[in-house]
Amino acid sequence: MTELSAKDLIARIDDIGTCMFTTVDSSQRLVSRPMSVSHIDEHHRLWFFSPAESEKVDDVLGDGHVNLAFVADKTWISVAGTAEVVDDAQKKQELEDLGAKAYFAKGADDSEAWLISVDPETAQYWEGPGKAVALVKLVASAVTDSTPSMGDKGHVEF
Numbered sequence: 001m002t003e004l005s006a007k008d009l010i011a012r013i014d015d016i017g018t019c020m021f022t023t024v025d026s027s028q029r030l031v032s033r034p035m036s037v038s039h040i041d042e043h044h045r046l047w048f049f050s051p052a053e054s055e056k057v058d059d060v061l062g063d064g065h066v067n068l069a070f071v072a073d074k075t076w077i078s079v080a081g082t083a084e085v086v087d088d089a090q091k092k093q094e095l096e097d098l099g100a101k102a103y104f105a106k107g108a109d110d111s112e113a114w115l116i117s118v119d120p121e122t123a124q125y126w127e128g129p130g131k132a133v134a135l136v137k138l139v140a141s142a143v144t145d146s147t148p149s150m151g152d153k154g155h156v157e158f
Contacts, residue, residue, distance in 0.1 A: 022067040023059030046118040049100045079126040123156045
């Protein structure tokens with residue numbers, strides 16, 4: 001099993017780009033929605049553009065604990081951290097991307113465009129062999145009464 005560093009894990013997250021962004025609402029329910037990462041900074045903070053008037057902004061302002069779930073072909077990453085809402089014109093200009101331009105009439109200059117910053121604390125990851133190889137390993141393990149090796153997994157502290 002290969003242990004990933006925080007830098008390696010961030011590179012995988014950056015390649016995937018989109019996650020299920022889970023917050024805790026005012027009734028203590030978990031709520032998830034797809035979000036695209038606009039930027040990952042040198043401190044591993046993940047930045048997202050969001051409408052100012054949204055449930056996720058309310059959730060972040062209320063609780064702040066979040067989970068980000070990234071999935072690609074053979075990779076699964078779950079990031080736990082704390083989020084904060086940022087309404088900083090200079091930072092919005094610095095991070096403006098295609099998503100900001102597509103979702104907000106004035107892009108990063110739109111007063112409805114706010115940022116959410118997520119400071120990751122821990123992450124779990126799994127990297128599997130792919131569907132065909134996994135099926136072969138499952139069948140072989142069932143026949144031989146052994147446990148299949150289904151790839152790498154690990155834990156990263158930020």
